[in-house]
Amino acid sequence: MRKKDNKKTQIIEAAIKVFAHKGFYTAKVADVAREAGVADGTIYLYFKNKDDLLISLFETKMEEILNRFNTIVVQPITPAEKLDRFIHLHFELIDADHNLAEVFQVELRQSSKFLKDYHNERFIEFLNIIGQILTEGKVAGDFRSDINTTTFKIAIFGALDELARQWILSDHPQHQLKEYASELAKTFIKGLSPE
Amino acid sequence: MRKKDNKKTQIIEAAIKVFAHKGFYTAKVADVAREAGVADGTIYLYFKNKDDLLISLFETKMEEILNRFNTIVVQPITPAEKLDRFIHLHFELIDADHNLAEVFQVELRQSSKFLKDYHNERFIEFLNIIGQILTEGKVAGDFRSDINTTTFKIAIFGALDELARQWILSDHPQHQLKEYASELAKTFIKGLSPE
Amino acid sequence: MRKKDNKKTQIIEAAIKVFAHKGFYTAKVADVAREAGVADGTIYLYFKNKDDLLISLFETKMEEILNRFNTIVVQPITPAEKLDRFIHLHFELIDADHNLAEVFQVELRQSSKFLKDYHNERFIEFLNIIGQILTEGKVAGDFRSDINTTTFKIAIFGALDELARQWILSDHPQHQLKEYASELAKTFIKGLSPE
Amino acid sequence: MRKKDNKKTQIIEAAIKVFAHKGFYTAKVADVAREAGVADGTIYLYFKNKDDLLISLFETKMEEILNRFNTIVVQPITPAEKLDRFIHLHFELIDADHNLAEVFQVELRQSSKFLKDYHNERFIEFLNIIGQILTEGKVAGDFRSDINTTTFKIAIFGALDELARQWILSDHPQHQLKEYASELAKTFIKGLSPE
DNA sequence: AATGAATGAGATTTCATTCAT
DNA sequence: CATGAATGAAATCTCATTCAT
Numbered sequence: 001m002r003k004k005d006n007k008k009t010q011i012i013e014a015a016i017k018v019f020a021h022k023g024f025y026t027a028k029v030a031d032v033a034r035e036a037g038v039a040d041g042t043i044y045l046y047f048k049n050k051d052d053l054l055i056s057l058f059e060t061k062m063e064e065i066l067n068r069f070n071t072i073v074v075q076p077i078t079p080a081e082k083l084d085r086f087i088h089l090h091f092e093l094i095d096a097d098h099n100l101a102e103v104f105q106v107e108l109r110q111s112s113k114f115l116k117d118y119h120n121e122r123f124i125e126f127l128n129i130i131g132q133i134l135t136e137g138k139v140a141g142d143f144r145s146d147i148n149t150t151t152f153k154i155a156i157f158g159a160l161d162e163l164a165r166q167w168i169l170s171d172h173p174q175h176q177l178k179e180y181a182s183e184l185a186k187t188f189i190k191g192l193s194p195e
Numbered sequence: 196m197r198k199k200d201n202k203k204t205q206i207i208e209a210a211i212k213v214f215a216h217k218g219f220y221t222a223k224v225a226d227v228a229r230e231a232g233v234a235d236g237t238i239y240l241y242f243k244n245k246d247d248l249l250i251s252l253f254e255t256k257m258e259e260i261l262n263r264f265n266t267i268v269v270q271p272i273t274p275a276e277k278l279d280r281f282i283h284l285h286f287e288l289i290d291a292d293h294n295l296a297e298v299f300q301v302e303l304r305q306s307s308k309f310l311k312d313y314h315n316e317r318f319i320e321f322l323n324i325i326g327q328i329l330t331e332g333k334v335a336g337d338f339r340s341d342i343n344t345t346t347f348k349i350a351i352f353g354a355l356d357e358l359a360r361q362w363i364l365s366d367h368p369q370h371q372l373k374e375y376a377s378e379l380a381k382t383f384i385k386g387l388s389p390e
Numbered sequence: 391m392r393k394k395d396n397k398k399t400q401i402i403e404a405a406i407k408v409f410a411h412k413g414f415y416t417a418k419v420a421d422v423a424r425e426a427g428v429a430d431g432t433i434y435l436y437f438k439n440k441d442d443l444l445i446s447l448f449e450t451k452m453e454e455i456l457n458r459f460n461t462i463v464v465q466p467i468t469p470a471e472k473l474d475r476f477i478h479l480h481f482e483l484i485d486a487d488h489n490l491a492e493v494f495q496v497e498l499r500q501s502s503k504f505l506k507d508y509h510n511e512r513f514i515e516f517l518n519i520i521g522q523i524l525t526e527g528k529v530a531g532d533f534r535s536d537i538n539t540t541t542f543k544i545a546i547f548g549a550l551d552e553l554a555r556q557w558i559l560s561d562h563p564q565h566q567l568k569e570y571a572s573e574l575a576k577t578f579i580k581g582l583s584p585e
Numbered sequence: 586m587r588k589k590d591n592k593k594t595q596i597i598e599a600a601i602k603v604f605a606h607k608g609f610y611t612a613k614v615a616d617v618a619r620e621a622g623v624a625d626g627t628i629y630l631y632f633k634n635k636d637d638l639l640i641s642l643f644e645t646k647m648e649e650i651l652n653r654f655n656t657i658v659v660q661p662i663t664p665a666e667k668l669d670r671f672i673h674l675h676f677e678l679i680d681a682d683h684n685l686a687e688v689f690q691v692e693l694r695q696s697s698k699f700l701k702d703y704h705n706e707r708f709i710e711f712l713n714i715i716g717q718i719l720t721e722g723k724v725a726g727d728f729r730s731d732i733n734t735t736t737f738k739i740a741i742f743g744a745l746d747e748l749a750r751q752w753i754l755s756d757h758p759q760h761q762l763k764e765y766a767s768e769l770a771k772t773f774i775k776g777l778s779p780e
Numbered sequence: 781a782a783t784g785a786a787t788g789a790g791a792t793t794t795c796a797t798t799c800a801t
Numbered sequence: 802c803a804t805g806a807a808t809g810a811a812a813t814c815t816c817a818t819t820c821a822t
Binding site: 148165 | 219342350353354355357360375385
């Protein structure tokens with residue numbers, strides 16, 4: 001049982017790395033197999049096909065990620081503080097585990113366009129955590145009541161995601177992400193505040 | 196000469212549409228040919244290969260886009276107004292010409308990772324227009340002097356781009372982009388302002 | 391147009407030969423391609439997949455065969471004579487064109503069991519030609535009225551087919567099929583006759 | 586020892602069922618294992634490989650079948666009666682034990698073409714039982730002396746086999762096989778009789 | 781210049797078979 | 802003896818690219 005889980009995990013971790021480096025379409029299943037240290041065929045014992053591997057990878061990792069982010073929402077802090085922590089956590093997770101970052105980059109949203117019959121529910125959940133914080137903030141008076149929650153949950157995610165991407169593409173210097181986080185959080189909180 | 200250019204343009208326009216709908220890797224050269232109303236082989240008279248078509252497409256369209264955005268920077272208005280206009284223009288262009296929007300979606304950044312030997316200079320130029328506005332704003336006192344230009348040129352682009360993506364993926368209601376623009380511009384300007 | 395038809399025919403003829411020699415499942419698409427003198431991929435320009443090649447092959451060849459056999463039914467001769475001619479024609483066709491014989495052998499009926507969604511209508515038509523002759527013979531008094539048409543259309547086909555198979559598997563001596571035909575026709579006609 | 590034999594028998598019975606339903610090539614070894622209630626690997630403790638399983642299956646079952654049919658030949662009855670009994674027995678066995686029927690269907694003759702180095706001696710023996718009856722009949726004057734024994738042993742088997750196949754493929758109604766047998770036996774005996 | 785049939789390299793996927801437990 | 806996870810050879814099929822017309 002544990003053995004089996006290990007192998008599945010092994011393949012997922014390998015896939016994250018390989019897909020992130022080469023892109024889903026240019027990566028070969030054989031590349032993932034080699035990276036995972038298993039035979040090509042082994043992958044098909046755990047995943048229906050290459051697409052399923054990508055989807056499973058998302059689901060698995062997003063599960064973990066969502067759990068981490070959801071802890072923020074329930075804390076007894078102000079919505080503005082929650083947004084600050086959310087942004088910091090986003091970059092912390094990326095800094096701590098590049099593979100996690102790569103999950104967000106590799107075909108993350110594109111996939112929902114090109115993989116048949118896959119609607120990326122986890123991604124929607126992720127956006128909604130931001131949305132929840134914003135809504136809460138409007139109620140609490142931390143944020144202007146005239147802002148459109150949907151607009152800003154998307155905009156905030158876009159800003160975070162693009163910064164992460166550029167950081168990964170560059171030689172990603174130490175500590176830079178923390179600065180990104182602080183600057184960005186401060187600016188968004190200020191921008192969204194009433195008066 | 197003009198005829199030739201017409202056919203090349205025809206293929207590029209078709210490629211933008213097809214790549215945007217299906218993604219670069221899932222789209223077939225034959226799909227582009229059909230959309231362009233030419234034979235498969237004809238594409239190879241104008242482009243070295245499929246990668247080259249993507250790159251050419253990007254170069255050609257970004258040229259146009261950059262010209263449009265550069266007009267803003269030289270206008271005799273405040274940096275804050277420039278940022279506002281930039282954001283509005285971004286969504287106006289997308290609204291007016293969906294193909295332009297699609298250029299930003301089509302593997303825009305993925306391509307830079309997976310196409311060998313292609314560094315997307317146009318994209319960097321695009322980011323730098325925002326950077327220029329920010330720098331100018333810091334000098335003029337419209338924006339805080341402690342903000343990192345690089346951080347926010349990326350963050351602003353990310354926000355714009357993600358909103359555009361989601362708008363395209365949804366049933367893109369009329370006028371919504373204008374609202375996005377106004378809200379976003381207001382919030383960024385407020386967030387970046389000193390005091 | 392003619393060129394294209396030629397290539398399709400070429401592939402079908404090659405497939406008949408290869409499938410007959412090796413069996414459908416042990417034959418590789420590459421074997422058919424080599425035999426046809428085309429590239430592997432070319433086969434997929436004319437046929438959806440390997441199964442489709444087998445089905446198309448049947449349909450095409452059975453069309454020809456059915457036309458030949460149908461001429462017998464309309465002739466102004468007695469049902470007994472028709473049965474005689476049917477049996478002779480069956481072996482003549484096999485003798486004249488081994489490939490035709492092979493169509494009847496290769497997975498002919500098995501295929502209907504294992505190919506998804508394919509009901510071999512042509513084969514049913516073929517059996518029904520025999521059935522028609524038998525029914526006519528019962529009316530005309532050439533054959534006993536108590537015989538079950540269905541039973542004997544199947545039995546006669548089975549006898550013909552098995553003889554053909556064994557003849558093909560053996561070193562198929564000259565003239566033997568004609569003797570088979572005469573003996574078999576005589577015996578069936580005698581066996582089915584009233585009194 | 587008995588246990589081992591049981592497991593081997595179990596696998597053979599499962600293989601008969603599975604090969605008959607799916608065909609030898611489309612059936613997976615794993616399907617046979619599941620049907621037999623053993624692990625995939627277990628099959629290889631009793632059979633060298635998939636081909637060997639088919640051959641063993643055939644040898645084993647044909648042994649039984651031949652024994653049953655051989656009892657007819659030694660009975661003190663006329664050759665015509667022997668032929669009648671043979672035909673009835675064929676369908677009785679099929680009716681009583683569908684698996685036996687399936688042995689005749691499963692790639693019965695195909696196998697002899699496509700399995701390397703396997704000449705189906707049992708099948709030849711089976712045909713020869715019919716041949717023996719025919720020869721005996723010619724001597725006894727039950728059958729015409731001018732008939733070719735080889736021709737009719739094949740033709741009779743073909744008729745029997747095809748009827749069985751169609752019966753299995755259809756919804757195989759009760760009692761129909763007995764009728765087939767009676768009609769067929771009567772007709773062949775009549776057809777083969779002198780004058 | 782334009783075509784589109786043909787190519788064939790290369791990728792995904794299957795499954796008979798093995799072997800450590 | 803029995804298992805079944807793992808293997809990896811081999812087959813099907815796709816599609817970017819070429820080239821004769």
